[in-house]
Amino acid sequence: MSLPPPSYESFDYPIPDYTSEPRANEERLVYQQIRQSRGSDTRPTGVFVSRRDDITVVINYQEEETPTPVFGRKSNIEGTLLVDAPQSVSEITVKLTGVIEAVSPSTGYLSVNIIDQAHTIFNSGDEMPSQSICPSSLPFSCPIPSTFRYDGKEYLLPPSYYVLLGEQNQAYYARCTYQFSAVIIKARSRRTAFLGRNTKHNTFLLEYSPRSRPPRPVIDLSLLATIKERPEEWRQFSYQIVPKSGKYHLDSLTCQFFLPSVGIFGIRDAIPFHVQIVGSNNGSLAKLQSVLRTDKPLFRVHFLRQVAINKNGNKSAVHFPLGEAKLSPMPPVEGALSLLGQGNQLGQKQENMNWEGKIRCELEEKLAPSFNAGIVAITAFLNRSTTGILSDWYQMHNDGEKYR
Known part of the structure; x- marks a missing residue:
């Protein structure tokens, strides 16, 4: 039985007029560009050319x-191989290899092959190519796997990277490199057959750069402007700040730390945050404020990058600073801030101090994104620590937040 189409004439409210740009009394909260559909080809149109030992390799879809x-996740290495004097060629193979290497004081030297695949694109079927003549131009396509196995576990293929693990004069490092090779075997005449195979190579490095896109853009508004209308955009962390001793007769404080809930950020994203210190009504926070200099911050918020190496359970880790935030003081609010659904167990009218700011990676050089490849793992941490008079009187339990 078919039903008649619905009628909207009975609605008491007019249908809203949608526009792509906000009106004078409207505000754009989030803007995200629509990704290209799978049917549209947005790959670069240039080529990369490598010529060596009478072998020319042309790689398509490059800048x-x-x-x-450069290749991304689930890419194919596509191109054409050009051969000089193809009449004597008996076999042509293209190879893709990848290796992770690391040297550290606690683990020593470590090398693990994560890719080792070969594709034969021509074979005459005989050492003397009398039955099959190799063409001078051969297309090829070599898929890049997205995962590899190590120590019985499967990991995502790590990006190309190189990082020093100590001072510039120390030979400690971790790196992941990928190579593409074209190998040609030429048949020799009967007179020179005793010399063995005549093999020529054209080998060059390639860059593997998988991209991890955040599920949505980072919110570009302050916590106080969005906590009521859009609490789902934020994630809340609470920490106890306890007195170091009973000398000053202080009570414990609570630190509320708010970060965007998206959790995955681009390397160059500016990440907003909000810090609130909440104290009891007996004046502990007021006592702290009375001796506080306005030009001296109470908190330090900074980025750290950890490079961890694991060799048969023997682990070592090195940390590198990536950037530090500048905190701006904010006026007190009505009690402790809390996201919807988390409750407010700290009371409604408590002393509080507030700061907000943004933090981003300040290094200019190109950085690999965070990953875990079993042998080597690179992770970014957002750390908070007390400074100034607050660090003299209190200590905070701080483990740091991990971000990709």
Whole structure:
């Protein structure tokens, strides 16, 4: 039985007029560009060319004049192989290899092959190519796997990277490199057959750069402007700040730390945050404020990058600073801030101090995104610590937040 189409004439309210740009009394909260559909090809149109030992390899879909071909997750290495004097060629193979290497004081030297695959694109079927002649131009396509196995576990293929694990004069490092090779075997004449196979190679590095997109853009508004209308955009962390001794007769304080709930950020994203210290009504926070200099911050918020190496359970880790935030003081609010659904167990009218700021990676050089490849793991941490008079009187339990 078919039903008649619905009628909207009975609605008491007019249908809203949608526009792509906000009106004078409207505000755009989030803007995210629509991704291209799978049917549209947005790959670069340039080529990378490598010529060595009479072998020319042309890699398609590269940026113009790129010194190294670049590929993303689930990519294919596509191109054409050009051969000089193809009449004597008996076999052509293209190879893709990947290796993780690390040297550290506690683990020593470590090398693990994560890719080792070969694809034969021509074979004459005989050492003397009398039955099959190799063409001078051969297309090829070599898929890049997205995972590898190590120590019985499966990991995502890590990006290309190189990082020093100590001072510049120390030979401690971790790196992951990928190579593409074209190997040609040429048949020799009967007179020179005793010399063995005549093999030529064209080998060059390629860059593997998988991208991890955040599920949505980072919110570009303050916590106080959005906590009521959009609490789902934030994530709340609470920490106890306890007195170091009973000398000053102080009670414990609570630190409320708010970060965007998206959890995954781009390397160059500016990440907003909000810090609140909440005290009891007996004046502990007021006593702290009375001796506080306005030009001296109470908190330090900074980025750290950890490079961890694991060799048969023997682990070592090195930390590098990535950036530090500048905190701006905010006026007190009505009691402790809390997201919807988490409750407010700290009371409604408590002394509080507030700061907000943004933090981002300040290094100019190119950085690999966070990953865990079993042998090597790179992780970014957002750390908070007390400074100034607050660190003299109190200590905070701080484990740091992990971000990708």
